[in-house]
Amino acid sequence: MSNAASRPTAEQLRAELRRIDRKHGSSAFVRVLLAILALLIVAGVLVTVLLPGYVIYGDSMAPALNEGDIVLCLPNASLRSEDIIAFRYGERILIKRVIGRPGDTVEITPEGNVLLNGVLLPEPYCSSPAQGATDFEYPLTVPARCYFVLGDRRGSSVDSRNSILGFIHEDQIIGRIVAVIWPLNKFSIKR
Numbered sequence: 761m762s763n764a765a766s767r768p769t770a771e772q773l774r775a776e777l778r779r780i781d782r783k784h785g786s787s788a789f790v791r792v793l794l795a796i797l798a799l800l801i802v803a804g805v806l807v808t809v810l811l812p813g814y815v816i817y818g819d820s821m822a823p824a825l826n827e828g829d830i831v832l833c834l835p836n837a838s839l840r841s842e843d844i845i846a847f848r849y850g851e852r853i854l855i856k857r858v859i860g861r862p863g864d865t866v867e868i869t870p871e872g873n874v875l876l877n878g879v880l881l882p883e884p885y886c887s888s889p890a891q892g893a894t895d896f897e898y899p900l901t902v903p904a905r906c907y908f909v910l911g912d913r914r915g916s917s918v919d920s921r922n923s924i925l926g927f928i929h930e931d932q933i934i935g936r937i938v939a940v941i942w943p944l945n946k947f948s949i950k951r
Contacts, residue, residue, distance in 0.1 A: 814846055820911030824885050830942035835935035844937040847928050856919050860908035867899035890914035894921040905930045
């Protein structure tokens, strides 16, 4: 009889099972939450290291990139004509569009049209053609390990047309812009 008296009732068993479910359910939730948080931290660190972000200052790349836009950059990417890149110039980081690669011939006409290797470069991204401030004689050949870069808003861009900036050596290049992540309405992935 004492055995039967020490047994829990069905209601006591149900109450104990509910308590165990709550205890394990809440700890499982906490474990999942911590795992998600850890993944977000790891992803944030990886993105920061592998894809550094930059804020656009100025309007030389408008309308493609405007002041305040935040972009991600892919280091060590292969570069093609028309890619947008980030590079070091002194203590600053500039963002411009690649026009000429090593060995290419670049010519800018007095009207502001750009010829790459003798062929007119269609530039739908360019706000308006302009020769801009230049102290080079065209055509010119891009030296080995260097790039010729231009801003999209040619009238207000300091770029390779002027010897102040000149050709960009590959050692100055941080990488190719691969995404606009802010503002959200401009979010886009670039080739």
